[in-house]
Amino acid sequence: MALLTRRDTNTAGRVSWRVVAPMVAIAAVGLTACSNGQEPSSVPGTTPAVWTGVPAPAGAPGSGGGPGEGASAADRITSPLKDSHGDAAGTVSFVQSGDHLVVTVSAHGLTPGFHGLHVHSVGKCETNSVAPTGGAPGDFLSAGGHFQASGHTGHPSSGDLASLQVRQDGSADLMTTTDTITIEELRNNGAGTAIVVHAGADNFGNIPARYAPGGPDEETMKTGDAGARVACAVLK
Template sequence: MKGKQYGLLTLGLLLLAATGCGSKPVSGRAAAESPEPAVRTTIVNTEGKTIGSATFTQEPGGVRVRMEVSGITPGVHGFHFHDTGKCDTPDFTTAGPHLNPTSKKHGLLSMEGPHAGDMPNLTAGADGVAKADWLAGGVTLAKGKPNSLHKEGGTAIVIHEKADDGMTDPAGNSGARIACGVIR
């Protein structure tokens, strides 16, 4: 990342570390084994073609998200957990709004946020490939919890066409939904 974008992400991660919430990059293995089994989903584009996959694993402090997609526009994209486990093409509006069981404002940089489903931006290289390895602190795989990715009807992970500004409600001015995967 360069310049201003890097500064905002760094600021956001520092704020999240200070408050103990939100999502953060992770590396290495978890200290404890997950009580919930890992969940894998296929990511499709607006034409319904598979462009990648994501794996979700419960860890202390949240859900580890490992995702790789290809064939998206190079640059920065918002991606979020959405409230409904549906990914109907071509616009994925069936995925509903962001997962937000506590009725907070959008944005990892928002003083009144974030949504449980807010995630840091995803960057696709010149080849259209984007990879993520994040710990999403606002969600769980434990069934029966309001912030569970395993809620009745499922949830979805959605990639947007533009970067999420981290503050603007309801979706950070991140534009159209360009890819989606159902989490069940």
């Protein structure tokens, strides 16, 4: 039990301790009554964890609440993911935290395994749609190709992100960071932007020369061979 005490030293040099905040003991009794199985501790730094320094960066672990808590609206995008049936499939958030973005994805209803995850260059998430460049329709092809920040042309594309690993129950949670795009670039792109979850894993163009002596082909460089698009969120 935590009691706030004060160290006193009398004129003879003897040290004594006395309780100066008995209310703390009452609060501790209240905690003991909780049924969450956690025991209160008198040791600083143990459960519950408390941020005692400067405010945590927006979106960082320990900043309180969910990612983006504390960030201004200008520094944050939060959008609903939808699947190929048009149903809710989770949420995504992008929070500018100094010189980088904190990207958080929470998804459900997906196939277990790794899924390619990228920012795409058109802010449209339409099922059974045609790509801006034409061709046969497919789910979320309306979102166009991978997003490139102004002046960037290489691979990986600016909007390529760490892959989403889906658990056996179809849900996934990911927090990652990137400094290849900014909130302003996502929000101010002329055609808008979207984040797309692909059906398959992204190989990031990493095809060994023994399989492709001439290097990965154009299709691999475009998509990382991540295949069809299974979930999408417009970023705005």
